[in-house]
Amino acid sequence: MTTATSAQHRIRITRAVRERLEQEARAAAPFECCGFLAGRGDLIHALYPLRNVAERPTVEYFADVREVLAAFRTMRARGEELLGIYHSHPTSAAFPSVTDIERAYYPEAVYFIISLQPALDLRAYRIISGKVEAVAVEIVEGA
C-alpha cells in the first residue's frame, strides 16, 4: 500500500489540550489513559478521555466502545473532526508498542503517546498498515 504524498507530518495542539494530556496521564498511572483528540483542519483543541478497558491496562489500552460512540456523537454535534488518538506510557518511552501498531485502527488519525517515565515526553505518529512515521507536534498558545 502506498500512502498519499500529501500525508501530514505536522500537527498543532493547543497548550490547554497538551496540559490536559499530562493531567490525564498522571491521574491514570500506573494504568495507561486513552482518548480522542478533536478539532478542525490541523489544529487539535478538544480532548475526549475514554475509559481504558484493556485486560492489562498497565501496558496496553483499549477504549470503552460505548464511550467511543458517545465521543463521536459529541464531536459531530460540535462540528469537530477526529484528528488524534492519545494514550499514555506510564513507564516506557513514547514510542508505539507492537500492540499499539496492531491496534491502530484509524489510519487518518495521528497517534499521540505521552510518556511519564523515564522522562516526560509527548510524541506523535502516523501508523498506516504497520508502518510508523513521526509527526511533528506544534504547541499553539492561547487558542
Ligand SMILES: [Zn+2]
Ligand atoms: Zn502504547
